[in-house]
Amino acid sequence: MENMVAKLSIPVGISACLLGQKVRYDGGHKRSKYCLDVLSECFQYTPLCPEVSIGLSIPREPIRLVGSAQDPRVLGVKDPSLDVTDKLKEYADDVSRTQTDLCGYILMRGSPSCGMERVKIYHENGMPNVSGSGVYAAQYMKNNPALPVEEEARLNDAVLRENFITRVFAYYNWREEVMAAPTLHKVIQFHSRHKYQLMAHSYEGYKQLGKYLADEAAKQPLEEVLEKYIVDLMTHLKNRANRKSHTNVLMHIMGYLKQDIDTETKQDLVAAIEDYRTERVNLITPLTLLKHYLKRHGSEYIQSQVYLDPYPHELGLRNYI
Structure with a gap:
């Protein structure tokens, strides 16, 4: 470490x-x-x-x-x-x-x-x-x-532990990436990188914050946008991600690989995700396999997703959820 x-x-x-x-x-x-x-x-x-x-x-x-x-x-x-x-x-x-x-x-x-x-x-x-x-x-x-x-x-509690540390790192990222010299563009970039992390915790929050940034944020004072966004994001992240919500995110991310991997590889990925959904393995198993193929075939956008590495892997948090 x-x-x-x-x-x-x-x-x-x-x-x-x-x-x-x-x-x-x-x-x-x-x-x-x-x-x-x-x-x-x-x-x-x-x-x-x-x-x-x-x-x-x-x-x-x-x-x-x-x-x-x-x-x-x-x-x-x-x-x-x-x-x-x-x-x-x-x-x-x-x-x-x-x-x-x-x-x-x-x-x-x-x-x-x-x-x-x-x-x-x-x-x-x-x-x-x-x-x-x-x-x-x-x-x-x-x-x-x-x-x-x-x-x-x-x-x-493994789930509560992972949830808290996820939120600490997200808040730290916000301070480092946005609040050092805040602009609306930086807020949008930050949201773009944290979209799948947010989806794992709250699909409604994922839709709500995306709509807010697209439709309303540009009309409001930056200070109001900063306060609303981070409070709403951290509130949504308090929701505990579960196997169903993680499975949904894993399948979404796998969708970025469909045109670049062969049928056998797709079957292996789907099987690993299904093993996770049905509690045969923990999250680290399908995620490690998915990240392996994303490094080879994933776009810059999907590789930049914080969900893939929200905190140092040495903490081992996804070995237990």
């Missing part, structure tokens, strides 16, 4: 405890082996701990969410007069203003400040109520609707 280190250093925010920093309420940490030993090869982490950053001590009294799912307060478990809700929201606003280079964020599960979802919320009498998001995480995600955000524990 040395090549990834040389080529990439994508800025990603992360809950500091996941890097082994002893910042949790009990003075401990939640070191993530995957984040540190694998993703660190292509991610450059910015560790953040909102609870320490707003002045809470280590160790400290535990806090929890109290009230409604829509607007919970963050109160001390032993001393409910300790209310850090507003401080956590203000810190989320501050991070949003200052850490503008981030291309993703990995959060700690279950935290009343950092939990992305399914965080326990309590009634004032201490009885469990519903579940929701940590207050810092909710405010941060509201401020940054396009930014890829995921909980570390969910990265154990």
Whole structure:
């Protein structure tokens, strides 16, 4: 994986405890082996701990969410007069203003400040109520609707892991290819390269964004186009690609080879794609075969599709989906 280190250093925010920093309420940490030993090869982490950053001590009294799912307060478990809700929201606003280079964020599960979802919320009498998001995480995600955000524990799921990393690399590509010196032409070029990646996640999104760029974008201020496009793209990419949608994309891409390969090769490709669709093999198998023939016969347009190589192959993500 040395090549990834040389080529990439994508800025990603992360809950500091996941890097082994002893910042949790009990003075401990939640070191993530995957984040540190694998993703660190292509991610450059910015560790953040909102609870320490707003002045809470280590160790400290535990806090929890109290009230409604829509607007919970963050109160001390032993001393409910300790209310850090507003401080956590203000810190989320501050991070949003200052850490503008981030291309993703990995959060700690279950935290009343950092939990992305399914965080326990309590009634004032201490009885469990519903579940929701940590207050810092909710405010941060509201401020940054396009930014890829995921909980570390969910990265154990192969599909969710691949989905998050796909989004981080797409967002990074957007920053590098478009936002460095934005023009509508660059947005259209970016979309052209990401069309099949988008199709794998949302066929409706693929049609919708294509129509928007063709019919409406030129009539609108560039700033509005940039904001709408990236928010819509990243929202559509949140949808989990599955075997049916990947199969559809693989068949579309294979269509670019039909005039250049013989019948036996076509049958081999169709068989490999069918083996994937019926769960006999994982995505890497038909994709590797398809890429082999695309290198020989594929047009510049189809070879430029990000879907074929959305992230470094050393990550091995398509070996498991």
